[in-house]
């Protein structure tokens with residue numbers, strides 16, 4: 001870990017990047033890099049019948065067995081995808097279409113209000129284009145869905161429920177849901193239950209068979225594997241309508257040439273998770289707790305969002321609100337000191353909207369906007385925690401001064417403002433504008449839509 005372009009530049013940067021954004025993407029494990037590099041040197045499409053193709057197929061099937069074993073599934077239940085977003089889309093849209101085809105009354109899609117956008121926006125898309133009726137399940141102030149809430153939502157019209165989707169652990173605040181209990185409620189009515197276990201799969205004992213879900217999403221780059229590989233675990237008899245059509249790979253559920261090097265790398269990462277998860281979770285929880293203690297010592301009025309440290313929270317997650325600050329300003333000030341963290345989820349950072357997760361948990365806009373997520377992974381050390389502890393007090397003070405200057409002076413005065421306000425605003429704007437420009441460019445290039453802020 002550690003050495004980056006930033007370290008090579010003169011100025012404020014630390015010699016080592018303090019990377020505390022593992023929930024966005026975590027370090028590729030060296031073992032994973034080694035097998036992926038080796039595999040990239042081999043030729044052969046796993047669907048080809050010749051020797052090279054059969055060899056690649058063997059790699060894929062052996063990897064499938066490893067992933068199935070680590071996550072408590074049968075090999076035949078593993079459907080490879082390009083990652084978590086695709087697996088979520090396949091589960092939500094595919095299961096909706098399949099259930100609709102069986103009974104057109106099934107229009108209700110039950111999902112929590114704190115899902116990742118891959119689920120959230122898939123449900124919105126179904127509502128906009130396919131006549132689905134979303135039911136957003138409320139969570140409590142810690143981000144938990146209570147089983148009684150789900151029970152009541154099902155009971156209001158069970159025959160009209162197409163599917164239920166509840167994430168295993170939240171990507172922003174790290175709150176863990178009681179998945180087995182929730183899946184059991186769905187089972188009582190034979191309603192398919194999907195869980196997005198992207199954030200849980202590297203840190204918690206995720207067992208597909210034991211949890212009782214019908215579909216489960218995992219992705220490689222959150223567990224030490226490469227970006228661009230993932231899987232949807234699908235229980236026997238759970239048959240989503242495909243989203244991608246083509247060569248009929250993955251039992252016709254997900255067409256597209258299988259990426260043997262990425263899949264082998266994914267399996268290697270999963271194997272390491274299987275071996276090290278419990279020790280790793282204890283180590284990350286200790287680092288996380290130390291970080292919470294140091295941030296509280298430096299900023300006494302800080303608010304820890306999500307469940308308290310313990311079994312209800314991901315070991316590697318700490319999520320705070322800093323009253324009187326803008327999250328973007330905090331992020332940029334820390335970044336200037338070589339500390340990488342995140343405001344909310346990486347996928348929505350840069351869009352000037354408060355986090356939908358914190359709003360669903362009852363936070364007001366100010367608290368939601370003044371939040372930062374620090375997330376730990378395999379390469380995290382106590383030195384990372386010490387670095388944040390040493391800087392956070394000063395950074396928060398600067399962000400507050402800038403916030404006060406902006407609030408006190410109104411827009412016109414703020415643009416003149418104090419030098420501090422100007423510097424902080426400039427950094428925050430540069431960061432946000434970069435993201436927005438990037439999205440605008442990709443829209444021009446590929447006709448993609450810029451995310452509607454939610």
Ligand SMILES: Cc1ncc(COP(=O)(O)O)c(C=O)c1O
Pocket residue numbers: 023024082083084085086088116118167169170171196198199219220221228230345346347
């Ligand atoms: C909970 C959750 N689901 C889905 C995704 C999307 O996964 P991927 O980046 O593999 O498309 C993410 C990524 O941030 C996530 O945190």
